[in-house]
Amino acid sequence: MLRSGFGGANEILDKKCFSLYLCRKNYPFVKMHITSLDQLDPNGTYTYADYLLWQFTERVELLRGKIRQMSAPSRKHQEIVGNLYRNFANVLWKSPCKVYIAPFDVRLTRTLNDKDVMTVVQPDLCVVCDRSKLDQRGCNGAPDLIVEILSPGNSRTEMRDKFELYQEAGVLEYWVVSPIEKTIQRWKLTDQGYYVGLPPIVEGDILTTPIVPNLEINVTEIFED
Numbered sequence: 001m002l003r004s005g006f007g008g009a010n011e012i013l014d015k016k017c018f019s020l021y022l023c024r025k026n027y028p029f030v031k032m033h034i035t036s037l038d039q040l041d042p043n044g045t046y047t048y049a050d051y052l053l054w055q056f057t058e059r060v061e062l063l064r065g066k067i068r069q070m071s072a073p074s075r076k077h078q079e080i081v082g083n084l085y086r087n088f089a090n091v092l093w094k095s096p097c098k099v100y101i102a103p104f105d106v107r108l109t110r111t112l113n114d115k116d117v118m119t120v121v122q123p124d125l126c127v128v129c130d131r132s133k134l135d136q137r138g139c140n141g142a143p144d145l146i147v148e149i150l151s152p153g154n155s156r157t158e159m160r161d162k163f164e165l166y167q168e169a170g171v172l173e174y175w176v177v178s179p180i181e182k183t184i185q186r187w188k189l190t191d192q193g194y195y196v197g198l199p200p201i202v203e204g205d206i207l208t209t210p211i212v213p214n215l216e217i218n219v220t221e222i223f224e225d
Contacts, residue, residue, distance in 0.1 A: 042067060048107055048117035059103060063161050065118040073124075076179050077149050080222055081124050084147060084177075087217045088127065097129040097144070097212065108169040110141035119165055124149045124177075127211060142169040144211050149177045163187070167195050173211055182223045 034040060034054045045065035054060070059070040073081075081101055088099040102122040109117050110133065126143035128134060133141040146166055148159075159176070166174045167189065174187045174195065182203050187195035201207050207217040 037069070040067060045118075047115045048120050049114035051120055052114065059122065061122055062118065062120040063158070063165065068158060070122065071151070073149075074151060077124075077151050079225060080149055080177060080179055083222045083224065084125055084217070087215065088125070088212065091212055091215045092127070096131065097127055098131070098134065099125065099127050100139070101125050105138035106143060106146075107138065107140050108142055108165060119169075121162070121165070123147065129211070142166070142171045144171070145173045145175070145209065146171050147175040147177060149179065151179075163195070167193070173209055177222070179223065182219075184219065184222075 035056055037056050037058050037060070040046070040054075044067075046062060046067065047065065048062070051060075051062055061068045061070060085099060085101050092099055102124055104122060104126070106121050106123060106126060107117045108119045108121065111117060123143070123146045125147040126139070127145040128139050128143045130141070130144075133139050133143075148154075148162065150159075163174065167187075170189065170193070172189050176185045177183075178185070184201040184207065186198040186201065188198055190196055201219055203220045203223065205219045207219050207222075208215055
């Protein structure tokens with residue numbers, strides 16, 4: 001059984017409240033803590049308010065309210081993230097901009113109402129230059145730059161959905177790193193709110209961005225073991 005602090009008193013709830021769906025239906029005042037991913041409806045729609053109650057060990061994201069389970073990153077994936085982070089962190093030291101790596105929650109909709117947030121992502125790396133978007137729970141609003149690294153767990157549908165989400169949210173630059181092809185595809189947001197593709201970056205190139213003016217990364221070094 002579950003107990004609720006509703007109305008200032010503990011109320012014992014009957015066995016009808018054994019899933020999030022039924023708790024919402026029968027006891028809308030209940031904040032039910034979820035300890036297993038199996039307790040959630042994979043076809044259900046959730047908000048950040050729900051997300052905050054999940055206490056299972058699996059990593060998940062919310063894409064337009066839908067659960068997307070994340071697989072553990074590979075060793076190569078982590079090395080690439082580390083190489084990128086080191087370059088960004090060195091340049092951004094004592095800068096207004098901050099760089100973060102996953103796990104780090106990004107709520108793409110900037111709002112104080114958790115129930116209004118339908119998308120929560122954990123980019124492999126992101127840069128945030130507006131400090132007012134940062135709070136103790138992560139980033140509340142669109143980062144200036146997001147980097148995602150392709151892995152076997154990334155589906156084409158997921159990558160398309162994230163492209164659209166980042167574009168709609170106003171992420172200024174979006175990079176997708178391919179460990180297999182050793183390339184970086186980049187998109188820049190136009191004044192009209194649409195992404196345009198930039199020339200692909202390959203080994204031997206120097207990677208730069210106007211978001212971090214002093215950043216210069218030898219792409220070959222990103223993919224080094």
